Amino acid sequence: MTTPFDGIAPLPHLGVIRAEGEDAVKFLHGQLTHDFALLDLQHARLAAFLSAKGRMQASFIGFKRSPTEVLLVCSRDLLAPTLKRMSMFVMRAKARLSDASEEFLLYGLAGSAIEKVAGSAIQASAKADLGNISVVGLVPAGAVPRALWIAPAGTPAPEGSLLPDTLWTWGEVQSGVATLTAPLVDAFVPQMLNYESVDGVSFKKGCYPGQEIVARSQFRGAIKRRAFIVHADVSLQVGAEVFNASEPEQACGIVAQAAPAPGGGWDAIVVLQLAAAESGALHADSAEGPALRLGSLPYALKDDL
Structure with missing residues (x-):
């Protein structure tokens, strides 16, 4: 059923940190609140980066693009300081962290737009890969399903009615899952x-x-x-x-x-x-x-x- 919260929305307030290399997964596993060692290519993780006192410095939706490459989607206003702080801990690990925000397009999908793009519903934390495009299920906004669409820059935008920025942001609130800013x-x-x-x-x-x-x-x-x-x-x-x-x-x-x-x-x-x-x-x-x-x-x- 179509609802007022149904369509696609560009997400310029989010950025992307890329972790790549032989030790990228192991490194993130030792830095973030969730288990990245057991993460497969069909799922994503909600996770946080904390201070030594347990206080949140940033929050992420993280997923693997390959066994040696992980993307972390976070609030753009926290990307630079988070990248700088996390890079301090890489040391001898075979991992490289970089700001990949300009290399990817990010859209939010709501309601029936998810099935139109992905061909089927996607549960929260599940990931579907459509060639170079990844669609990650998010916690619903009330009863309305939501997903994150991410693809290399230059990829055509997903099909669907364009949602106002404020409506997507309202859906984020209704999900009850805050993104740290x-x-x-x-x-x-x-x-x-x-x-x-x-x-x-x-x-x-x-x-x-x-x-x-x-x-x-x-x-x-x-x-x-x-x-x-x-x-x-x-x-x-x-x-x-x-x-x-x-x-x-x-x-x-x-x-x-x-x-x-x-x-x-x-x-x-x-x-x-x-x-x-x-x-x-x-x-x-x-x-x-x-x-x-x-x-x-x-x-x-x-x-x-």
């Missing part, structure tokens, strides 16, 4: 953005920077903040603080991603203290600011793994 570097451990609940963290792989912090948070019940979807009647900005009316002096959360809603107002992914989310009475910017109404995530939170 520059204002939020060092703000979250992965669980605060629910990454362990959407297969963005592996607790079975070996060490990576920040791994001890992430594991301790998970297995000692130290997760006190989670990501939620909210709606407001006014615009919301990434990095804006969220307050609870019962504790007006101290912020209880922060806006992680936001977009105008097709029906009016704005929707956002916000990271909230669990107690504040349960009590309600949430407001943006101050305890007397615009009211925030909690919505529903399109996936279940995993408390036990």
